[in-house]
Amino acid sequence: MMNRVKATVLFVLLGLLVLEISCQKPKTPEEEVAFLKVRLALMKDRYRLLCNQYSSLANNCSAPAIPCKECPDGWLQVEDQCFLLSKDRHNFSTSAQKCVDMGAHLAILTTREQHEAVEKEGRRIAGFHIYYWIGLSDSEIEGDWRWVDNSKLTTLFWNVHKSEPDNHQSQGPEGEDCAVVDSYTQSWYDVPCEFEYPRICQKGASPLL
Numbered sequence: 077m078m079n080r081v082k083a084t085v086l087f088v089l090l091g092l093l094v095l096e097i098s099c100q101k102p103k104t105p106e107e108e109v110a111f112l113k114v115r116l117a118l119m120k121d122r123y124r125l126l127c128n129q130y131s132s133l134a135n136n137c138s139a140p141a142i143p144c145k146e147c148p149d150g151w152l153q154v155e156d157q158c159f160l161l162s163k164d165r166h167n168f169s170t171s172a173q174k175c176v177d178m179g180a181h182l183a184i185l186t187t188r189e190q191h192e193a194v195e196k197e198g199r200r201i202a203g204f205h206i207y208y209w210i211g212l213s214d215s216e217i218e219g220d221w222r223w224v225d226n227s228k229l230t231t232l233f234w235n236v237h238k239s240e241p242d243n244h245q246s247q248g249p250e251g252e253d254c255a256v257v258d259s260y261t262q263s264w265y266d267v268p269c270e271f272e273y274p275r276i277c278q279k280g281a282s283p284l285l
Contacts, residue, residue: 145281153281154193159183160277161197161208161259168254168269171209172224175277182211183257183276184223186231191262194276198259207265209275212255214266218243221255233257234264241266 147158158180166174172182185191198208211224221229221241234240235258243251243266254269257276267273 145283147281152193152197154187154190156281157190158279158281159190159194159197161194161201162274162277163201163205165272165274167272168209168213171273171275172211175211175275178277178279180277180279181224182209183278184211184225184227185233185257185276188262191233191257194257195259195262202259205274206260207256207258207267207273209273210255210257210264211278212264213253213269214241215253215269218251218253232264233262235261238265240264 145153145156147153151158151160153159160178160180162171162174175181183190183194185194194208198205212221212229213224214221216222223229240263241252241255243253245251250268252266252268254271255264255266256273257264
């Protein structure tokens, strides 16, 4: 009960603060930016409180759960996962390391929702970029495709119309041991690991505090 009272009081205070700020009309572009930043911060705080309060109540009445989590600025959120599509191009191993350097890993795309979100974001930023590295390869054992966390591939999104994966050896005897996603068709291709493409990094969303 005490927590609910505190939350209610905080909502009221936030509401009054928003009202006060709204009455102070910005006069310059700089003031407008500062004004919007403050409003955004207040809205995030209110959402955080409401989400946590909903989750607490949902546990007691079997209501559908919602993830009270968020992604860093610039990352795409799909449920409780964050994705970042890069524009710089590197080979598979370098791309994997760059994701690790960000506290992430090359993307493990397992749902249609994730592919649809990646396609939408890819079209927004793409330019000439269509293919993106994902964290999938069979470099250890040919035909045994594994994600970067060493989990087995269970849900497939290969481009079956082009008989992928085909391990084509036209680019060298080592074949094609790494995978990219075609952001325009939501399908995968196997390619040589030394080719250079942009990448998709992934990490879990952080709890709202």
